[in-house]
Amino acid sequence: MSQLEEIVRLAAKGDGVTANGNHLSGALPGDLVSEGVIVESGGHHADPPCRHFALCGGCQLQHADEAALSQFVRDRVVNAAKGQGLTIGEVLPTHLSPPGARRRATMHGMRTQKGAVLGFKQAGSHKIVDLVECHVVAPQLAGLIQPLRRFIAKFGPARGAIDAQLTLCDQGVEIGLSNFALEGLEATEASLDFARDQGLARLSLDQGYGPETVWEPEPVTITLSGIAVPMPTGAFLQATGDAEARMIADVSDWVGDARLVADLFAGLGTFAFALREGRRVLAVEADQAAHLALKAACGSAGGSVLAMHRDLFRNPLQAQELNRFDATVLDPPRAGARSQIAEIAASGVSRVVYVSCNPSSWARDASTLTDAGFKLSKLRPVGQFRWSTHVELVSLFERSVTV
Numbered sequence: 460m461s462q463l464e465e466i467v468r469l470a471a472k473g474d475g476v477t478a479n480g481n482h483l484s485g486a487l488p489g490d491l492v493s494e495g496v497i498v499e500s501g502g503h504h505a506d507p508p509c510r511h512f513a514l515c516g517g518c519q520l521q522h523a524d525e526a527a528l529s530q531f532v533r534d535r536v537v538n539a540a541k542g543q544g545l546t547i548g549e550v551l552p553t554h555l556s557p558p559g560a561r562r563r564a565t566m567h568g569m570r571t572q573k574g575a576v577l578g579f580k581q582a583g584s585h586k587i588v589d590l591v592e593c594h595v596v597a598p599q600l601a602g603l604i605q606p607l608r609r610f611i612a613k614f615g616p617a618r619g620a621i622d623a624q625l626t627l628c629d630q631g632v633e634i635g636l637s638n639f640a641l642e643g644l645e646a647t648e649a650s651l652d653f654a655r656d657q658g659l660a661r662l663s664l665d666q667g668y669g670p671e672t673v674w675e676p677e678p679v680t681i682t683l684s685g686i687a688v689p690m691p692t693g694a695f696l697q698a699t700g701d702a703e704a705r706m707i708a709d710v711s712d713w714v715g716d717a718r719l720v721a722d723l724f725a726g727l728g729t730f731a732f733a734l735r736e737g738r739r740v741l742a743v744e745a746d747q748a749a750h751l752a753l754k755a756a757c758g759s760a761g762g763s764v765l766a767m768h769r770d771l772f773r774n775p776l777q778a779q780e781l782n783r784f785d786a787t788v789l790d791p792p793r794a795g796a797r798s799q800i801a802e803i804a805a806s807g808v809s810r811v812v813y814v815s816c817n818p819s820s821w822a823r824d825a826s827t828l829t830d831a832g833f834k835l836s837k838l839r840p841v842g843q844f845r846w847s848t849h850v851e852l853v854s855l856f857e858r859s860v861t862v
């Protein structure tokens with residue numbers, strides 16, 4: 460990089476990249492760079508709000524302003540589509556979650572000679588960054604970092620790291636600690652004091668045999684479109700409430716006047732319950748705890764949502780089963796939904812709303828759909844993991860039925 464070059468985009472890991480493919484960490488689109496340094500700013504730099512930025516692996520892009528962040532999310536999604544040769548009907552404005560919005564986070568902790576450390580790992584390392592502040596998580600979660608660290612310092616395992624999963628539920632924050640055993644009466648009483656003093660909704664500990672609840676003064680729920688769904692420990696929840704609302708609005712709009720809808724990879728029913736007015740929804744999920752929670756909540760949805768327990772990788776809904784539905788919604792894990800998509804392609808389904816947390820597997824699946832006559836009509840880039848390189852999307856595929 461000896462002559463002056465302009466950064467034209469951000470790479471998937473957040474480095475600035477020139478038209479010649481040269482990478483420079485910390486550079487942003489519009490910057491002029493030479494010999495590994497930024498010579499002139501393109502005007503998109505922001506002061507990173509967090510003292511841990513650069514060391515903490517939780518955030519990669521705090522140095523970017525709002526415009527650069529949005530463009531990054533949009534480019535990742537649009538480029539994934541273009542990489543598969545897809546034509547996009549309409550790219551909608553990017554949804555970017557604000558700071559302090561994350562209602563779920565998994566941190567890591569460890570007892571040390573001086574006490575304990577608690578935070579996210581450094582990028583590419585097992586080292587834990589001992590957080591003093593975090594601008595990504597909701598204040599209810601951030602406020603627990605210090606008390607939880609004190610608790611780990613006193614009662615955490617002498618050896619090994621623990622995972623601490625924090626989730627904001629209807630009743631407050633639930634904390635799930637892995638690799639965490641309580642030795643003796645003092646530790647057991649201290650855990651109850653800790654949970655009570657911090658007003659936790661639930662505290663559960665996992666020693667490798669599954670989570671065991673030690674504190675849950677009232678059943679923990681998460682309200683999804685007005686339905687209080689029992690919240691299993693560690694169950695999937697969209698990372699921010701604002702992104703969940705954006706995704707629900709798109710899914711509802713794009714499902715349109717469909718009356719019978721299949722919601723595949725339904726989790727606790729984020730989309731199924733949102734779609735229930737005037738429709739009947741089959742909500743299919745493989746995780747037993749999530750399925751049972753969704754099923755238990757179906758009674759409150761007036762018979763409009765039906766829960767089905769099924770592994771959609773091994774046993775996808777078959778083309779003939781899908782033909783009953785006016786629209787299919789799917790929101791698979793990062794691997795995508797190769798076998799389920801093949802059945803959708805072979806079916807008579809004409810409307811598919813695909814929510815994805817991985818543009819690469821989505822683009823692969825999308826090309827199967829377009830090969831089967833679907834058009835990618837709408838695409839919404841979503842950045843709910845603010846300042847990170849993790850991007851998501853909502854998409855609408857439509858075709859004229861020929862089967």
Ligand SMILES: C[S@@+](CC[C@H](N)C(=O)[O-])C[C@H]1O[C@@H](n2cnc3c(N)ncnc32)[C@H](O)[C@@H]1O
Binds near residue numbers: 743771
């Ligand atoms: C990205 S989450 C989406 C959940 C839900 N749609 C939501 O928005 O809250 C993916 C869901 O797929 C489920 N899942 C993973 N593998 C599955 C499989 N093979 N068959 C069916 N569901 C699966 C997970 O348990 C999880 O609930």
